[in-house]
Amino acid sequence: MAELGYLIAGNWKMNGLSGDAKALAAAVAAGAGAAPAGVDLLICPPAAHLALAGDAIAGTAVRLGGQDCHEAAGGAFTGDISAEMLKDLGCSHVIVGHSERRDGHAEGDALVWRKASAALRAGLIPIVCVGETEQERLSGKAEETVARQVRASVPDGADGTCLAVAYEPVWAIGSGRTPTNDEIAAVHKAMRAALVGLLGDAKGASVKLLYGGSVKPGNAKEILAIHNVNGALVGGASLKAADFLGIAAAAGA
Ligand code: 13P
Secondary structure, eight states: OOTTOEEEEEEOOSOOOHHHHHHHHHHHHHHGGGSOTTEEEEEEOOGGGHHHHHHHHTTSSOEEEESOOBSSSSSSOTTOOBHHHHHHTTOSEEEESOHHHHHHTOOOHHHHHHHHHHHHHHTOEEEEEEOOOHHHHHTTOHHHHHHHHHHHHSOTTOOTTTOEEEEOOGGGTTTSOOOOHHHHHHHHHHHHHHHHHHHOHHHHHHSEEEEESSOOHHHHHHHHTSTTOOEEEESGGGGSHHHHHHHHHHHTO
16 A cells, blocks of 8 residues: 555546436445555546436445536536536545546646635645657657746646646547556556655645546556656546446555
8 A cells, every 4th residue: 555545536537317326426425445546436427417416426435526616616618517616515535637637628737726715715635637649759848848838837836635646648538548557557657756846845745646547446456556656547447337436446456
């Protein structure tokens, strides 16, 4: 077991209707007791299903998170959801800066920084996502890109009690492809160094660094054993409770 423990987070993205969400949350909750000590489970359902998923996991150790939040606490922002609303619904975490937001909704580092700051304001733990494109990896710029995104997206003053950072190579998301263990280790080392530069030694060392991108029960054990990997942000495999729980089991193996 790594020193910081592990966070295994399921990003359900825009999948499932209410019945699916209720069943999936209940199935995760039913299996959560078998998760190894030191492994925290988090589900991030679509906003529309947060309340019913929250009901399904009530009284268990499974935690609830949002997939995005607005930077403001409230106001005339049609279709958006504030960090305060997520907190009010029982969330402990919120994903910010996912590449599907950065690319699909033109969200840059400055906005991601403001969203992460909004999460801190509301008492939520932001999971700040960073990651290089395939082109950036091919041109040898993966570490540099990710370190730059960390420096520009992470609010200073945060520490591991109120912040997590996820490395999600854009080309590995939903593709079945993953970086090599050495490539993951190199990027996580660069992320750790960027956090230490930003937050100082102790705070920088205290932040959980998650890996995301085609994590499955079959590759979770080796990925989670990599130095500076303190959890996983799981997309597709989090939609099957058995797979998600299998990834959590691998964290303790
Ligand atoms: P996949 O696990 O489906 O590759 O998705 C990763 C992801 O984007 C999690 O946020």
